[in-house]
Amino acid sequence: MKLWCTDYHSPSRGLSFCIEQTLYTENSEFQRIDIVETPDFGRVMLLDGVYMLGSKDEFVYHEMLSQPALFCHPDPQRVLIIGGGDCGTLSMVLKHYHVQEAVQVEIDEMVTRVSKEYFPQLCTCLSDSRAKLVFEDGIKYLRDHHDSFDVILIDSTDPVGPASGLFLREFYEDCHRALRSDGILCIQSESPWIDPLRDLISQVNNDLCSLFPLVRPYLAAIQTYQAGLWMFQLASKKHDPLSVDAEQRVSQSSINFKYYNPEIHRACFALPQFIKELVKTY
């Protein structure tokens, strides 16, 4: 007997994959958490039945959410991650020696507890004295912080349930205020292939453009997320990821990545024509 799981990307499409073994199933205060073994994607975490990360390809999402913003900033000392309870983004942030403190604010402590057990490779960074874990609502946390961070990364689930507030203009205003005067915000902003998400991408872009002088959407190929193509939006108070300075920092870096590299740093900002039409471009 083969057990199949389908992650539905709309009522009429989804990614189907075999499950070899279910390792963990639990309802936290916020969501259902499943950990399963799969032949194709390795060990997988699902939240409310939605594919979050797999051990074979989590590197794409985690590198691409974090690195363009971190290399865009000349000296990212204080970094805030909203969400990201699995610690994959945190481990990417701590690869930068500039970083003096990286705060991860996750609403659901159980996600981090489960990740420590089932994805230990993402959580070795927790022994780094620069890592600080906070378990509370990121929206509330941000309201109490002004002029505090160089980079803020929004590592959220889809815009339903606890994460829906992370896609609103009010939240981006709070992010803007919590950033220092040359700070950078970077958010995951869903797939441009999925119809209802296309409207969301435009709305988010519009909101960010009304707050930040420079907003650059970019793309990464994530086979296990909806439609295989994922969008991010980088909103910056001052620095441009396509500046000569930023590109030099990427080229001169000695950090090894599996997806990101100097060519990808520039190329990811090139948008196919049908996606260009969703966002403001410079």
Next chain:
Amino acid sequence: MKLWCTDYHSPSRGLSFCIEQTLYTENSEFQRIDIVETPDFGRVMLLDGVYMLGSKDEFVYHEMLSQPALFCHPDPQRVLIIGGGDCGTLSMVLKHYHVQEAVQVEIDEMVTRVSKEYFPQLCTCLSDSRAKLVFEDGIKYLRDHHDSFDVILIDSTDPVGPASGLFLREFYEDCHRALRSDGILCIQSESPWIDPLRDLISQVNNDLCSLFPLVRPYLAAIQTYQAGLWMFQLASKKHDPLSVDAEQRVSQSSINFKYYNPEIHRACFALPQFIKELVKTY
């Protein structure tokens, strides 16, 4: 009742999608052909149960197989398409006024007949006097042609059954001989996310590099193909798609595309680190 179809990308993963209506099902001499209506991808053609094209996103594959090579060549007068019976690539080729003759050599006449009926928007180009249809084995056709084409596009199905010979070194030798002295070959070369196809990509790259002085692999995001990320390989006797001349031609073109644009022309050649390791890069 909802009818679901799964296009299996390995024995343990696949893309599942609803079918509203089956419009056509027939076995040709070579394969089974199905035409179905879907809520998410529009009208879809499947060959032997594998998703070939959908009316909502066929533009990505057809533009990206054809345009980098056509803009790379300064004067593509004679173009050959091997496969491509749906006529989507042919219609893209004929957008270039340089082209004096575009020959489409498809082994299965029934694919073209069905496309005319169910994808008429791809087949309006057949009234163009520059279009020439040949129904025979592309491998045989090529053996009889020397020094004849400026651009050859391999628009094949996956490397099983009738298309398997299109991924062999002998075939690329025939392509090389059929090209003029500054000719360009471009092939679809499957998804770098799928394990057995990764070996194929390396093998094909190796074979092309042994025949052509310049081989440039590139990528496009195709949501309905395996894993959402598709690779192509452009092999050139002389012209470089990343030359200033080629980029100028793209920028100055007045053809409207839905995916391809000047930024994509350059960016598509940037390879993520894990893909770079599969191929020779310059």
